[in-house]
Amino acid sequence: MPKLTIDGQEVEVAPGTTVLQACEEVGVEIPRFCYHERLSIAGNCRMCLVDMERSPKPIASCAMPVGEGMVIHTNTERVKKAREGVMEFLLINHPLDCPICDQGGECDLQDQAMAFGRSGNRYHENKRAVEDKYMGPLVETAMTRCIHCQRCVRFTEEVGGVEDMGALWRGEHTEITTYLDKVIESELSGNVIDLCPVGALTSKPYSFTARSWELKKTESVDVMDAVGSNIRVDARGNAVMRILPRLHEDVNEEWISDTTRFAYDGLKLRRLDTPYVKKGKSLEEAAWGDAFAAIKKKLKDVKGSEIAAVIGDLADMESMVALKDLLGGLGSKRIECRQDGTALEAGVRASYIMNTGIAGIEEADFLLLVGTNPRFEAPLVNARIRKATRKNGLKVANIGSAEDLTYKVDEFGDDATLLKKVLGGRHELSKALKAAAKPMIIVGQGALRRADGAQVLKAAHDIAEKYCVKEGWNGFNVLHTAAARVGGLDLGLTAKGGIEAIKADAEAGKLKVVFLLGADEFDTSALKDTFVVYLGTHGDEGVKNADVILPGAAYTEKSGTYVNTEGRVQRTAKAVFAPGDAREDWTILRALADVLEVKLGYNNLGELRARLVKLAPLAATLDTLVPAEWADFGAEGDVAEGGFGPAIGNFYLTNPVLRASKIMAECVEIREGNAEEATGTHG
Amino acid sequence: MANLIEKLFSSPIFTWWNSATFGTRLYTSRKGVKVGEDKEGNIYYREKDGKRRWVIYKNGPIEASRVPAEWHGWLHYTVDTPPSEQPLPTKSWEKDHVPNLTGTAGAYVPPGSQRAGGQRAASSSDYEAWKP
Numbered sequence A: 001m002p003k004l005t006i007d008g009q010e011v012e013v014a015p016g017t018t019v020l021q022a023c024e025e026v027g028v029e030i031p032r033f034c035y036h037e038r039l040s041i042a043g044n045c046r047m048c049l050v051d052m053e054r055s056p057k058p059i060a061s062c063a064m065p066v067g068e069g070m071v072i073h074t075n076t077e078r079v080k081k082a083r084e085g086v087m088e089f090l091l092i093n094h095p096l097d098c099p100i101c102d103q104g105g106e107c108d109l110q111d112q113a114m115a116f117g118r119s120g121n122r123y124h125e126n127k128r129a130v131e132d133k134y135m136g137p138l139v140e141t142a143m144t145r146c147i148h149c150q151r152c153v154r155f156t157e158e159v160g161g162v163e164d165m166g167a168l169w170r171g172e173h174t175e176i177t178t179y180l181d182k183v184i185e186s187e188l189s190g191n192v193i194d195l196c197p198v199g200a201l202t203s204k205p206y207s208f209t210a211r212s213w214e215l216k217k218t219e220s221v222d223v224m225d226a227v228g229s230n231i232r233v234d235a236r237g238n239a240v241m242r243i244l245p246r247l248h249e250d251v252n253e254e255w256i257s258d259t260t261r262f263a264y265d266g267l268k269l270r271r272l273d274t275p276y277v278k279k280g281k282s283l284e285e286a287a288w289g290d291a292f293a294a295i296k297k298k299l300k301d302v303k304g305s306e307i308a309a310v311i312g313d314l315a316d317m318e319s320m321v322a323l324k325d326l327l328g329g330l331g332s333k334r335i336e337c338r339q340d341g342t343a344l345e346a347g348v349r350a351s352y353i354m355n356t357g358i359a360g361i362e363e364a365d366f367l368l369l370v371g372t373n374p375r376f377e378a379p380l381v382n383a384r385i386r387k388a389t390r391k392n393g394l395k396v397a398n399i400g401s402a403e404d405l406t407y408k409v410d411e412f413g414d415d416a417t418l419l420k421k422v423l424g425g426r427h428e429l430s431k432a433l434k435a436a437a438k439p440m441i442i443v444g445q446g447a448l449r450r451a452d453g454a455q456v457l458k459a460a461h462d463i464a465e466k467y468c469v470k471e472g473w474n475g476f477n478v479l480h481t482a483a484a485r486v487g488g489l490d491l492g493l494t495a496k497g498g499i500e501a502i503k504a505d506a507e508a509g510k511l512k513v514v515f516l517l518g519a520d521e522f523d524t525s526a527l528k529d530t531f532v533v534y535l536g537t538h539g540d541e542g543v544k545n546a547d548v549i550l551p552g553a554a555y556t557e558k559s560g561t562y563v564n565t566e567g568r569v570q571r572t573a574k575a576v577f578a579p580g581d582a583r584e585d586w587t588i589l590r591a592l593a594d595v596l597e598v599k600l601g602y603n604n605l606g607e608l609r610a611r612l613v614k615l616a617p618l619a620a621t622l623d624t625l626v627p628a629e630w631a632d633f634g635a636e637g638d639v640a641e642g643g644f645g646p647a648i649g650n651f652y653l654t655n656p657v658l659r660a661s662k663i664m665a666e667c668v669e670i671r672e673g674n675a676e677e678a679t680g681t682h683g
Numbered sequence B: 001m002a003n004l005i006e007k008l009f010s011s012p013i014f015t016w017w018n019s020a021t022f023g024t025r026l027y028t029s030r031k032g033v034k035v036g037e038d039k040e041g042n043i044y045y046r047e048k049d050g051k052r053r054w055v056i057y058k059n060g061p062i063e064a065s066r067v068p069a070e071w072h073g074w075l076h077y078t079v080d081t082p083p084s085e086q087p088l089p090t091k092s093w094e095k096d097h098v099p100n101l102t103g104t105a106g107a108y109v110p111p112g113s114q115r116a117g118g119q120r121a122a123s124s125s126d127y128e129a130w131k132p
């Protein structure tokens, strides 16, 4: 371990550390623009210059590995001068448009110019001007502001895995561009906005709508996919103005997907803001009391066995508990959280979570994907896999349809019977799994949605048991697509026959009343003749056949508990109020229970959470991964030949919030247009 | 009775804010020399053999802001030649003089105020509700 001295302090660091990192370790802050912990080192901004003894000139600390006996000074006159010089060079061509720049107030260049720059300007010539580039509907550009740190280029290439950004020309003429005004075809493209240390890349939807200092910041959790990315919701008044990532090393590092970042305009469109009751053929606005009365009237002569409920993808655990208890009071246990019809069962926790954890991917050395496309189902899991392939040489194999996952994948074809062959032990994959020290298998929802999903699950279980479950290592993983699913399964909200049985019974008239808790992801036309109570946020699929609509709160408007795909319990926070008459879901159910004369036994969120913990003890373990016990699950039987369908439809349209969003609609249009172009006549 | 009191109190004997008082009128008729009139019809006087200058407002309250800019200058001894003799140069973009409207129906109300019809301007907190 090399020892070095930084400003008189001795420090011992791991070999391979850079001087900048070593400085950070002793608490000396070095200004930087191009250096970023999660990207490769470029060393092209020169802001990090420090003095090293016996070196004739200052060194770029971000690119200099530590050496034994180095003596570093960061506060000498020469360092100060060097920083001032670099700053002055950077500002030569940087426009002074902070007052009209969206980055103003949270700009690295602004801050560092204040802290390390000279006070005056000695440059009187014209500044250079660069044409703005088109980068798609999400990223706004003002390329004169670019300081060529190349963070965006390195990000798209290294983390995003697409080679859509790059630099053209040299020296003063350098321009960052997407080449031919292309869209950045990555699901993580929004992160370049955060990465850009200046205002060259800013958010297009957010542009000129707010200033950073007038926003109220609320730390929350995302529900657009099952990753549970940690986010910060920035609101002004009662509007979510933008969503930014929050650091969580084990979940999303510091990235978020584009759906997470840009879904917020969907929170203001197509919102349910008042109860509706169906009168005759049409829905009419109603007061809360009238809506409850209508439900009560209907329920008067309905038996408990004729009532069912379906949980949507964005439901929080609190409202699930309230709904479960309400239904229990009405005499029904039929409550279903798997609205996509997957074959997961609630009993064994290890059977439906990502046992390895998202961060665990980095430890693995072999990964088998089964019927999943993580790039779209969980972009951050995909980013993790890509990171592991780059850093640790993780090998990835795929059983399922071959897609571009941004890293090298050995394709074995889209055939479920392969699983049995792998289990047999003679297949190439079996050997690879056996040879690996820490092999992983990720089963997607696409694989479990087949008619023989339970058998596929069993086959995956057996493979995992044979190869992937070892002392201190559980390599069996289920990748979810819905934020509410693991929570629902933790609460045991599964009904026999699943969603198909509910649909069939409704059509056969055996079900009289169905409650939908934001369930929009299945075809509700089967519920046409059933009395449907829809509790949700958006006018989407669920309201089409609803008889009573109760407006609920979206994830930014309530504090709700969610469990992500690895079984991590996290909580959203209330950033704004629900629109109009809409209320937090559990309060609605609590009020409805009063009208229906059902005793729920809780009057506030605290009591409800106590009940939640009673039903699902793990809900008390906020933000910790509790290893799940390995057991037997799935159903014995043959796996039919044939491939796995996709788990989700369009990446940008997976839930009602996204479907309401105009930004997402634009993304769909542009990316689909591009795909057509690539395969169509232009090719 | 109440009516009578009201009348009394709005007469120039008791109030000075509705119109010129008797004293002023008397003084004007004895000593005042009419100098000119502004667009609104307020009449400006000066003392026959002294230097006092004053204004009698035409109908309506005694409200200093009713004096337009050009007469304001003369009335406050900034200039000696009244604008009736030597009008101030006006620019094409100059707006007509408006007295202070505070307390009147024409007073400014911010957008969104109940007095402005309760219609507030669009804000980022607005949302679009779903309609069946």
Ligand code: SF4
Pocket: A145, A146, A147, A148, A149, A150, A151, A152, A153, A176, A195, A196, A197, A198, A200, A201
């Ligand atoms: S656009 Fe921003 S992130 Fe990209 S090189 Fe320029 S300054 Fe750096």
Ligand code: FES
Pocket: A031, A032, A033, A034, A035, A042, A043, A044, A045, A046, A047, A048, A049, A060, A061, A062, A063
């Ligand atoms: S941070 Fe070291 S050169 Fe940019």
